[in-house]
Amino acid sequence: MLFWTTIKIALRSMLANKLRAILTMLGMIIGVAAVIAMLALGNGAKKRILGWVSRMGKNTITIFPHNSKIAPVLNGSADPLSLGDARAILKIPHVKYVSPVVTAWQPVKWGGNFTTCNIVGCAPTYIKIHDFKVQSGAMFTDYDCQDIASVAVIGPETAERLFGSQDPIGRTITVSTVRFKVVGVLVPKGRHGWFDPDNQVLLPYTTAMTDLMGRLVALNHIDLQVDHAANLNRVQAACQRVLRLRHSLIYGDEDDFWISNQLQVLKMANRIGGAFTLFLGSVAGISLLVGGIGIMNIMLVTVTERTREIGIRKAIGARRRDILRQFLIESMIISLLGGLMGVGAGIVAAHYVKFRSFSGHVEPSMVFLALSISAAIGIFFGYYPARRAAALNPIEALRYE
Amino acid sequence: MGQRELLEITNLTKRYRIGDTDVLALDAVNLVISRGEMLAITGPSGSGKSTLMNILGCLDTADSGSYMLAGEDVSKLAGDQLAAIRNRRIGFVFQNFNLLPRLSALENVELPLLYASRHDAKTLARAALTTVGLADRTHHEPNQLSGGQRQRVAIARALVTDPAIILADEPTGNLDSQVGRDILDLFHRLNQAGSTIIIVTHDHEVARHCGREVQLRDGRIVAEVQHAPHCQPSTTKETTAAA
Numbered sequence: 001m002l003f004w005t006t007i008k009i010a011l012r013s014m015l016a017n018k019l020r021a022i023l024t025m026l027g028m029i030i031g032v033a034a035v036i037a038m039l040a041l042g043n044g045a046k047k048r049i050l051g052w053v054s055r056m057g058k059n060t061i062t063i064f065p066h067n068s069k070i071a072p073v074l075n076g077s078a079d080p081l082s083l084g085d086a087r088a089i090l091k092i093p094h095v096k097y098v099s100p101v102v103t104a105w106q107p108v109k110w111g112g113n114f115t116t117c118n119i120v121g122c123a124p125t126y127i128k129i130h131d132f133k134v135q136s137g138a139m140f141t142d143y144d145c146q147d148i149a150s151v152a153v154i155g156p157e158t159a160e161r162l163f164g165s166q167d168p169i170g171r172t173i174t175v176s177t178v179r180f181k182v183v184g185v186l187v188p189k190g191r192h193g194w195f196d197p198d199n200q201v202l203l204p205y206t207t208a209m210t211d212l213m214g215r216l217v218a219l220n221h222i223d224l225q226v227d228h229a230a231n232l233n234r235v236q237a238a239c240q241r242v243l244r245l246r247h248s249l250i251y252g253d254e255d256d257f258w259i260s261n262q263l264q265v266l267k268m269a270n271r272i273g274g275a276f277t278l279f280l281g282s283v284a285g286i287s288l289l290v291g292g293i294g295i296m297n298i299m300l301v302t303v304t305e306r307t308r309e310i311g312i313r314k315a316i317g318a319r320r321r322d323i324l325r326q327f328l329i330e331s332m333i334i335s336l337l338g339g340l341m342g343v344g345a346g347i348v349a350a351h352y353v354k355f356r357s358f359s360g361h362v363e364p365s366m367v368f369l370a371l372s373i374s375a376a377i378g379i380f381f382g383y384y385p386a387r388r389a390a391a392l393n394p395i396e397a398l399r400y401e
Numbered sequence: 402m403g404q405r406e407l408l409e410i411t412n413l414t415k416r417y418r419i420g421d422t423d424v425l426a427l428d429a430v431n432l433v434i435s436r437g438e439m440l441a442i443t444g445p446s447g448s449g450k451s452t453l454m455n456i457l458g459c460l461d462t463a464d465s466g467s468y469m470l471a472g473e474d475v476s477k478l479a480g481d482q483l484a485a486i487r488n489r490r491i492g493f494v495f496q497n498f499n500l501l502p503r504l505s506a507l508e509n510v511e512l513p514l515l516y517a518s519r520h521d522a523k524t525l526a527r528a529a530l531t532t533v534g535l536a537d538r539t540h541h542e543p544n545q546l547s548g549g550q551r552q553r554v555a556i557a558r559a560l561v562t563d564p565a566i567i568l569a570d571e572p573t574g575n576l577d578s579q580v581g582r583d584i585l586d587l588f589h590r591l592n593q594a595g596s597t598i599i600i601v602t603h604d605h606e607v608a609r610h611c612g613r614e615v616q617l618r619d620g621r622i623v624a625e626v627q628h629a630p631h632c633q634p635s636t637t638k639e640t641t642a643a644a
Contacts, residue, residue, distance in 0.1 A: 002515040012503040316513040317488020319481040
């Protein structure tokens with residue numbers, strides 16, 4: 001009963017000082033809204049990255065030569081990844097699909113149209129590994145690879161840029177200076193930041209290596225898919241064993257390749273996303289701290305203004321903890337009301353604020369976190385003023401004008 | 402201490418230090434107050450009556466001497482223990498009423514009971530307001546009430562816990578004479594109904610209404626006067642009533 005009376009008194013004294021209460025709460029509102037919006041944004045970014053990684057195929061492993069993703073091996077001491085390596089990996093149990101991959105950034109022309117995009121030399125399994133679908137025509141086949149056929153499967157964005165609304169199937173495009181017949185168009189996956197899987201040209205790896213890139217052994221990477229997520233680590237270890245053997249590495253030599261499995265990438269993306277979210281949240285948290293200091297300031301003023309009230313309460317038998325509790329409840333009401341409004345404002349802000357292609361994604365846990373933090377701020381910053389109130393001498397407090 | 406003695410102070414001494422000088426506010430004061438008494442403590446400013454009132458009201462403690470209140474030695478208590486004694490044993494009435502501004506009359510009267518975690522607070526508070534004649538003002542806030550009504554609310558708040566003593570500090574000081582007399586009448590009625598009342602005042606007219614008057618000067622009791630029992634306020638001495 002005393003609890004409800006205390007809340008009533010707190011609300012009435014806030015109503016009597018509306019502007020002051022609103023300004024004090026504003027600090028909390030802005031702080032909590034900023035925290036919610038930033039957490040939502042960080043979370044949205046994380047979700048976006050994770051979505052992108054998982055849309056590029058399930059349970060995949062990528063092997064790069066000599067810790068370098070981009071350039072094939074230049075220093076002679078390390079073996080490049082070869083087609084032989086790819087074939088050896090296919091024999092490892094639990095490996096579903098393997099594709100050797102060579103890539104290059106090349107101009108592509110048709111008629112008067114022109115675009116520059118990623119040229120991928122791969123096996124037909126490449127689209128299965130990375131979960132691409134063909135919307136018209138068909139993927140080139142193993143026979144095409146054996147025959148070093150001049151055929152190409154193009155991304156929907158590439159098709160749009162070169163052919164507009166015309167059907168690309170059966171037409172001949174020029175990649176660099178070599179002519180390829182378009183046999184298929186991929187289904188769009190959606191652009192993800194700077195990486196665009198919809199604007200690329202897939203060629204049989206044999207054709208790409210012989211006609212386009214002028215190299216016959218070095219692969220940019222080997223992509224493979226494992227039958228089940230549980231086998232990812234086992235297959236990764238097997239790949240490492242096979243490749244060390246094939247590359248004649250002895251005990252003590254470092255790997256001259258680098259294996260990345262999707263689980264690790266997901267984990268890393270998750271970690272980076274989490275760190276990003278934490279960073280944004282902490283920056284926003286500073287404004288929450290400022291809001292808390294505002295509460296403390298106002299509570300100190302309130303305690304001074306209500307010195308006589310405190311004296312009266314003590315005279316009629318309020319104990320220290322009664323007074324302490326009263327002012328803590330008041331500061332918590334301010335911070336929680338501010339926090340609630342801040343959550344509302346934060347959700348609205350997260351909905352409207354967009355950063356690059358990331359939009360905010362609010363989760364219940366964030367709301368819970370923000371409200372807990374605001375309650376904690378109410379207690380933390382309200383404690384000192386409340387303790388001052390509780391420690392007042394009743395005689396002096398009663399005499400206070 | 403016998404049955405009739407409600408309150409007994411022995412050799413009560415209190416010193417203050419103001420700047421470099423020691424002020425002896427109470428100098429070995431002895432006083433016994435019986436159950437059902439209506440007592441006035443009078444004296445000029447600086448006589449120590451405020452100090453005595455603060456100690457009797459358990460707002461302050463003496464440096465030495467003992468204070469027995471309703472069979473309990475309260476002179477060694479401190480902090481929250483004193484707060485509990487104030488809550489259960491003492492009802493304060495102040496010169497400037499000291500009601501909480503944003504609470505209704507009823508909520509003001511309830512407050513001491515809430516601090517005692519009583520669940521019948523509302524019923525008791527209503528009864529106390531009825532006793533002081535304000536049954537129809539329960540939901541008014543102090544600023545909607547006249548001075549006399551405010552003081553009645555304060556008296557209701559003082560008696561709602563059924564305290565051992567009601568301690569009134571210049572209760573008519575801020576009221577005009579007629580209203581002041583009404584308040585004194587109310588004290589009389591409460592006293593006749595069994596309440597022990599101590600009024601601290603420098604107004605002899607107020608003191609004359611009390612059965613016994615203790616006069617304080619320089620921290621000592623210098624005189625005790627017995628007044629005629631239940632001396633009613635007379636209409637002919639209107640001009641001298643209020644300060």
